[in-house]
Amino acid sequence: MNQQPNNPLHGVTLADLLERLVERYGWEELGNRIQIRCFTHDPSLKSSLKFLRKTPWARAKVERLYLRSICYENRNVAPNFGSGGDVDGQDGED
Template structure:
C-alpha cells in the first residue's frame, strides 16, 4: 500500500527537513532571546520568551514565520563565511 508519493529531494534547500522548533532553538542558541527580539521584534521573543510560546505565534502568523526563517538562513550564511576580521 502506498501513501503519498515521496517528497522531491531538495538538497540545496537548507530549510528542507528542519522543524520550526529546531530553527527557533538554533536562533536562540546563536543570538539569545534579546538578540532574537532585536532582529525580529516580536513580543514572544522579548516578554517572557519560550520556545513553546514562539512556536504558537509562528505557526499562526505566516509573515512572522518568514522573518524567522529568513534570519535562520542569514545565520547559516554568516556561519559558513566564518569569523570576520583578524587579530
C-alpha cells in the same frame, strides 16, 4: 517524495531552527533583530512556536534570520538583505 537538495530549510524543523537561533543570539537579541512580541515579552520556546506556526509573516522573518545565520557560519560572509533595522531592513514593531 519531493526532493529539495538546494533548499537549506529542507529537513529542519521550526523547533530546531528556533532553538539554534536562541542558542546563537539569546532571547533579548532575537527580540531586537525580529521585533515580535513572542520574543520581547516573556519569551519561551513553546509560546514562540505556537505563534510562529500560526503567523506566516513572522515565520518568514525567523527563517530569513536563520538562513543569514547559517550563511554567515558557513562562509563567514553575511548576505546583504537591506541596511540596518530588522531582518527585512525595516525599523519598527510589527
